[in-house]
Amino acid sequence: MALTKRAIPRKYLIHFANEHLDFRIAELKSIFKTFNYEINIPDKDVRDPFMILELPSLDCVKSVASRAILIRSVYELWAHGTTFEDLNNALRQLPKDFVEPHTSRLETFKFQVTSFNKSLSNKQKRDRIECLPSDVLDFQGKVDLKNAKHIYHILEYYGPFGHDPTDQPVDVYFAKWITDGQRDKINEFHLQKRHFIANTSMDAGLSMIMANIGGVKKDMLVFDPFVGSGSLLVAAAIHEAYVLGQDLDYLLLHAKARPSRCNEKKRAQDESIRSNLRQYGMEKYYIDALVADSSRPGLWREITLFDAIITDPPYGIREGAKKVGLHDKDSLINGEIKPGAQHFPQRLDYHLSDIFKDLLNFSAKYLHKNGRLVYWFPVNIQTYSPDNIPTHPCLQLVHNCEQKLNTRLSRRLITMEKFRDFTEDTKEAVIQVDHFETSTFRDMYFNDNNLQKERQNDGQNKLSSDLNKLNVT
Numbered sequence: 001m002a003l004t005k006r007a008i009p010r011k012y013l014i015h016f017a018n019e020h021l022d023f024r025i026a027e028l029k030s031i032f033k034t035f036n037y038e039i040n041i042p043d044k045d046v047r048d049p050f051m052i053l054e055l056p057s058l059d060c061v062k063s064v065a066s067r068a069i070l071i072r073s074v075y076e077l078w079a080h081g082t083t084f085e086d087l088n089n090a091l092r093q094l095p096k097d098f099v100e101p102h103t104s105r106l107e108t109f110k111f112q113v114t115s116f117n118k119s120l121s122n123k124q125k126r127d128r129i130e131c132l133p134s135d136v137l138d139f140q141g142k143v144d145l146k147n148a149k150h151i152y153h154i155l156e157y158y159g160p161f162g163h164d165p166t167d168q169p170v171d172v173y174f175a176k177w178i179t180d181g182q183r184d185k186i187n188e189f190h191l192q193k194r195h196f197i198a199n200t201s202m203d204a205g206l207s208m209i210m211a212n213i214g215g216v217k218k219d220m221l222v223f224d225p226f227v228g229s230g231s232l233l234v235a236a237a238i239h240e241a242y243v244l245g246q247d248l249d250y251l252l253l254h255a256k257a258r259p260s261r262c263n264e265k266k267r268a269q270d271e272s273i274r275s276n277l278r279q280y281g282m283e284k285y286y287i288d289a290l291v292a293d294s295s296r297p298g299l300w301r302e303i304t305l306f307d308a309i310i311t312d313p314p315y316g317i318r319e320g321a322k323k324v325g326l327h328d329k330d331s332l333i334n335g336e337i338k339p340g341a342q343h344f345p346q347r348l349d350y351h352l353s354d355i356f357k358d359l360l361n362f363s364a365k366y367l368h369k370n371g372r373l374v375y376w377f378p379v380n381i382q383t384y385s386p387d388n389i390p391t392h393p394c395l396q397l398v399h400n401c402e403q404k405l406n407t408r409l410s411r412r413l414i415t416m417e418k419f420r421d422f423t424e425d426t427k428e429a430v431i432q433v434d435h436f437e438t439s440t441f442r443d444m445y446f447n448d449n450n451l452q453k454e455r456q457n458d459g460q461n462k463l464s465s466d467l468n469k470l471n472v473t
């Protein structure tokens with residue numbers, strides 16, 4: 001059956017990057033929402049790197065690609081089949097007036113063959129190109145391998161990565177390249193090249209994915225209540241949002257903690273979150289980082305303040321998470337400090353479940369309506385259930401994506417959206433089933449048999465390097 005004229009240009013092929021598979025759809029949906037597009041996303045095996053989408057315009061394609069970290073490229077889809085024969089038949093159905101504008105002598109072009117989960121020899125690639133129906137794809141322009149105006153791709157999918165490739169492709173596509181996603185930004189903002197980093201700095205790619213899922217855009221105010229070295233602020237400022245953070249650790253914020261790079265003895269004097277933003281020409285978006293305790297939100301005025309809260313709370317692995325307490329209970333009247341009483345900040349254990357409940361209570365109060373809270377929640381894969389995720393009457397769960405840390409542990413990126421105003425009567429956050437009731441995440445981490453064995457074999461250095469690899473506190 002011939003495709004209708006209008007349907008063809010509206011079909012696009014998304015080629016996802018082969019990482020963070022569980023985050024692809026959350027990122028894609030969130031970017032569409034940021035640009036106010038309502039797009040139907042088909043249900044698909046998340047391991048399949050190709051997805052066909054009907055998109056309303058080229059502008060929509062370009063907007064999405066201008067943000068997406070998990071998109072490799074976007075193509076205009078010309079034909080799709082499950083065999084080469086199918087593909088060629090579909091190409092033969094293309095209306096002439098769809099192909100014709102590309103066949104003029106002035107239109108330089110080249111072909112490219114890309115296969116997923118199977119390597120193809122140059123000869124196989126040439127054969128693929130030679131088998132295309134030349135009567136339909138009657139391109140009269142010159143082949144230009146360096147600077148072609150149109151790049152036509154044959155894309156072949158041989159099943160999910162990590163599985164034996166199928167003999168014949170599962171899907172074959174013929175498509176014209178339109179644009180690439182933002183993979184280059186991962187290198188541009190890589191932590192290795194960043195002026196100020198800490199032991200738990202969030203990697204650049206994940207930080208940018210978080211900003212996308214958080215719906216960050218120009219002129220927003222974005223807050224990170226566990227800011228550390230400010231990686232999430234950098235990611236938000238890329239989109240011209242104003243950024244503000246807070247952290248309990250004075251030494252960290254003032255770059256007086258031990259250097260995090262193994263070949264460095266001393267930190268440079270000007271290391272700071274501000275200097276990171278300056279490094280990328282984004283200093284004007286930096287508001288400040290406060291030394292403050294996230295368990296005590298009393299310093300904020302009781303009005304909604306933030307468009308997005310994006311954060312990575314401490315998981316308490318390196319040392320149990322802490323909050324500030326009062327030195328002496330006698331110095332309190334009705335929970336407030338007695339006038340004139342001396343206050344020596346005290347470090348109390350901060351239970352992980354309380355960290356999350358406080359974070360939700362804070363977000364429910366201080367996010368503007370429709371603002372998003374995006375945060376990491378670490379779990380033991382075997383015992384995790386969705387009931388472990390805290391809930392709040394003002395916040396609805398939008399996405400819950402998993403990043404595996406090893407075979408036993410993972411962390412889940414939780415995205416919630418404020419859909420109801422906070423009032424005096426609003427109830428507090430609750431956790432239906434407390435994931436950390438019987439053991440802390442630190443216990444879960446150290447109960448990992450493999451890690452324990454490695455620790456015994458290799459000593460404490462190995463532990464440090466494991467933690468560094470995972471970038472977790």
Ligand SMILES: C[S@@+](CC[C@H](N)C(=O)[O-])C[C@H]1O[C@@H](n2cnc3c(N)ncnc32)[C@H](O)[C@@H]1O
Nearest residue numbers: 201202226228229230231247248249293294314
């Ligand atoms: C996982 S790290 C955040 C890393 C950060 N995203 C970055 O890229 O550097 C968690 C941070 O929470 C801070 N923290 C721990 N307890 C806190 C509290 N009660 N209030 C505020 N910050 C706290 C720690 O000092 C640490 O910097």
